[in-house]
Amino acid sequence: MSQDIRIKKGLDIKLKGTAEETISASSRPKIFAIQPEDFHGITPKLTVKVGTEVSVGTPLFYSKSNEKIKFTSPVSGTVTEIKRGAKRKILAIVIASKTADDYVNFGKADPKGLGGEEILSKILDSGCWAFVNQRPYDVIANPADEPKGIFISSFDTAPLAPDYSYALKGQELAFQAGIDAISKLTKGKVTLCIDESINFFNKVENVNIQKIIGKHPSGNVGVQISKVAPINQGEKVWTINPQDVVIIGNLFLTGEYRPNRVIALAGSEVKKPQYYSVTIGQSLKDFLEGKINKNNIRVISGNVLTGAKTSAKDGFLGFYDNLISAIPEGNVYRMFGWIPFVGGSKIHSASKTSFSWLSPKKEYVLNTNLNGEERAMVVTGEMEKVMPIDIYPMQLLKAILANDIEKMENLGIYEVAPEDFSLIDYTSSSKIEAQKIVRQGLDLMINEVG
């Protein structure tokens, strides 16, 4: 094992409503949907119409820029609706499920006995390729690239994040199979980053294990890459979430695409926070019914720092999500709430202008209030405190705002993803929308540099 890496910068935000360690199965929902917005930068080309019968693993659409990248159905049933938004952009492919699933057979095989090409084509055909993301740009990888390495983070440090070692209990074989398959995709190393806890990740073979200890965002795969082997201009590194490694592993063990995972339902507005076994794309309506408080809450698919706002009425479980969070909406006024220390220990702050530093272990109920208004960037040094990657975050953000491509390259745009800036969103006293700015910068780079 290589030397441990300690990350000092960052911030752990403790929220009320951590998921308890129990797993319940969610009842089989009647509708499912795959939402192309989950796949940033992909323009979908549909291969199904309303009324098409699909099985688990039947392609629904492929990427306009690379038709090898397919997106397949998570369920058996009938396509009932193609939801479109402005400019006929496809928002969701809705599928009404049958009572039981039948699976497209992609062929069972031991990944150890297969070559890289065979493994790649199986992953592409089954729709599992969408799980393989690339840095830079934080988008779905291009299968034609030769990655420098593949990184998997076995732990998530975000608020209320699920514990993967618990969620993946019983899937150890599938995880190992997934790793065996992935390792054939690169000539470089596959690195599995682990934290201090002792669990099955420590015993995974055929992988380079790296221990990383620290506050959030030390669990972010981008931060881990930057500490182990930072990305240089022109290099590509692929990343896969551990739950998705299991789905890839099961593809080889069973020959079928099994888009199931164990997610956490957590947050102060969840009646009984715990784990549930669910299927990608399932409707949230039936799933959340009775499990969360009704009034004035926000349901987030993903964690509270990087997730997307969704709806308990007509939302669907996102393609990549391992967590659904529910927190109160913050559409309330607070009189003189800007005076330092007013609001007592209810106001959480990374700075010491409230009393939250007195109770670092307390679990907070935080709402969605912006706690101020957007202002010019004034305070310096606060972004650096929560940015473990060796870049100058404020200068990079300013370069992005100025659309200065050369400066963005110089300042390390290839090493970052929006999620790495989520704590800057949080702590910024000027309420800078850092994640939005970084995404904008990455999109510009994709268009201009590619």
Next chain:
Amino acid sequence: MGFIRNTFDKYKPLFDKGGKFEKLAPGFNAFDTLMFVPNHTTKYGAHIRDGVDLKRVMVTVIFALVPAMIFGMWNVGYQYFSQLGEAGTFLDYLLYGAFKFLPMVVVSYGVGLGIEFAFGIFRGHEINEGYLVSGLLIPLIMPIDLPLWMLGVSVAFAVLIGKEAFGGTGMNVLNPALVARAFAYFSYAPSMSGDKVWVADASTVDAISGETILGALASGQSEVGSVLDMFLGFVPGSVGETSVLMILIGAAFLLFTGVASWRIMLSSLLGGAAMGIIFNLVGTSYPENALLNFPWWQHLLVGGFAFAIVFMATDPVSGAQTNRGKWYYGFLIGFLGIMIRIINPAYPEGIMMSILLLNVFAPTIDHYVIQANIKKRKNRLKIV
């Protein structure tokens, strides 16, 4: 609370988009958000946000200024009564000081915020809180006898040329409070220097010297009173700058809350001490020069040094922005500040000048610090 909220809500539609006074919205919003943290919720990015905002940061700095300000007002009264040879009670001193000082605060805020509101409304942006601090800093670094109209003109110059011309809060190159002081110093020199301006009404009292310690040293006197007085602040000077003790209390608060940069404060102190020591060594050859031979550690106690490095050098907008840059920036402020003070006795408040100078060089310092990071990235590419 309900009543006030309802009143705001009642008039808010008039200022919303399409309302009758739509254009005045920034002004209305400034008052609304002064009373209430608004009900805005997150639309992009992180769904939860830290409790801190620019108002909280700025008000923290104002809190930190309060001890120096209260003491300053007391000292105005104390100096005034002492020059008359009279004694008063604590309250007499404080009330007299407040009577002289508060009009300066009113003029500073009135003129400054007036311009800020006008710019906010004309340019259609929300009013930034930056001036809340500048507006209090300016009267604190002026002599108490400065005529109010001069103060008003200086403030207007500082806000218009020092800040709005560059794009407003967050964009200014120079610290606006120091721009005001520099403007007043060069435009109205007789009211900003000499031995008659630092104590209220000193010009009407004959034959009493109200010199600052630095002024006395510059004119060659080497007996300047007790060190304890310098530390506690029972000496003439700008309102806020005399009491090192009170400034230290403010500094402790700023450092504790993390609002001001400890790197800048510490490195400025080191820079000042280094220069002071060098001059003390040189001074052994020039025994007649009082400024040169003034002990280096006492240099750190007198004049605006402490006030400037705690409240002015740490201004994040005009200072260096990178953590490493802050070390160079602070050190040079202290170093050059003491150098200007000693070498050019015509301008004993060298520290203010040196901050303005370093404000100009801060982007250059940052440039080289960042260039090192860029170089590291490029070298990595070469190795691979």
